[in-house]
Amino acid sequence: MIHLLKEVARGKRGARDLSYDEALSAAELILTGTATPAQTGAFLAAERLKEESLDELQAFVQVCRRYARRERIFPDGLDCASPYDGRRKTFMATFPAAFLLSAAGQPVTLHGCASLPPKRGIVLQDLFTEAGMSMKELTREDFIKAARESGVLYADSEQWCPPLQQIRPLREELDMRTIFNTVEKLVDYGHSSSIVFGIFHGTVFDRLSRLLVQLGYRNALIIQGQEGSEDLHIHRPTRMYSVNDGTASLTTVDPELLGLETAVPEIEWTAELQLRTAEEVLQGGGHMAFYNQTLLNSAVRLQLTGAVDSVEEGVYTCKSLLDSGAAWQTYQAWRHSLLAPAGSGYDTR
Incomplete structure (x- = not known):
């Protein structure tokens, strides 16, 4: 060394x-x-x-x-690679989008762990805790079972890849971004053929696109999204690299052209509010900014995997699934499966 x-x-x-x-x-x-x-x-x-x-x-x-312990669950799955250091200022649209995508027939893998440096923001596991789930009690098998019942897999990276847990204390002590902030999002726990991956700086578009090609992804979106995440903005255009069969191209998605542009309110986000907002959206309601943001992100991802021919078609498809309750039913199936092992008293109605 x-x-x-x-x-x-x-x-x-x-x-x-x-x-x-x-x-x-x-x-x-x-x-x-x-x-x-x-x-x-x-x-x-x-x-x-x-x-x-x-x-x-x-x-x-x-x-x-x-x-890592990786599972071949979904042959044509989509990996949504959220930042492991979480969010502080923005809505986590990728969470409700996962269940909307599954309702549309596109299985999804989510992954993460307890929040890490440098941001130490709200992460997916914080939402799960608010929903009554005990991350210490749930096993890999519980999440695999929930995935088979709902089409959404969640992988706790430190449970599925133990070396990442072993180096956590050192990363917390360093308290800065390291190579692992990129690497941990690409372990590919579900053997997915497609991925959406967020970046903060546009200067890494080319390098990341070549990396994703070398790692064998058939389709990929590298998105300069909110807080460096894979979530497109809803109040302004978003730059992204689209990678298909080894060919990368720079494009921009403008929500105004889709009739979705919405002003985003300033909110002091907590894990409880993130979960409540996501559940409102999945029931076809909530603030229009977050409803539209979930629609936009889901539509773009459906086009990436070839499930729809255009973003416009994706918006139409996803709106129907939100308003009909299909996305909510998918979320309920996933949540109920994960609450059952611990015998939680959380209301699953």
Whole structure:
């Protein structure tokens, strides 16, 4: 590890990118705990300063996948890769969108863990807790069962990929973004053929598109979404890269052209409010900004997977499923399945 660390930590002029094989070795040493905490911390800080290369990212993803417990549940699934450091200022549209997509026949994989640096915002697991679920009691098998009943799989990354749990204390101590903030979203727990992936800076569009092609995704959207997430904005256009069969192209989705543009109210978000808002949307109601945002994100994702021919068709399809109660029924099936193992008294009506 010392040799590899020296290569990436020689300073602004002397540091170099690791080769793919070198990066594989570094990832193996870190994820098996062979490298000391001091070596791992220094490596992650040096990579942050140098910026991770395509080969380094791919190598770290492959080693994470090697140690992960992955399930082939949905042959044509869509992976919604939300930021593991969560949200602070925006609605988590990807959560209700998952059940809307499933109601439309598109199975979805969600994943995450307890909130991480640098943002330490609200994450999916916080919503689950508000819904009465005990993450400590639920097992992988419980989530797999719920997925088979609802078409929505959730993977707790630290349960499904134990090395990620082992390095959590060090990441919390560093309290900054590291290579794992990107890598952990690409472990692909459901063997999905398509992915939506959020970024904060448009400068990484090209590098991420090449990475997703090399990782074998058939279809991908790299979205410069709200708070660096995969959720498109509803009050203004969103830039994104579309990757289909190895070809990437830059495009913009403008909600105004779809009749969906809506002003977004300023809200002090809590996990309870995120869950309540998502449930209102899934019942065909709630604030129009969040209803429309769920529609837009679901429609764009349906077009990505080929379930519809256009975003416009996707909006029409998704609106019908929201207003008819089909998306709510899908959510209820998922929630009921996960409340049953713990015998929760949470109201499932």
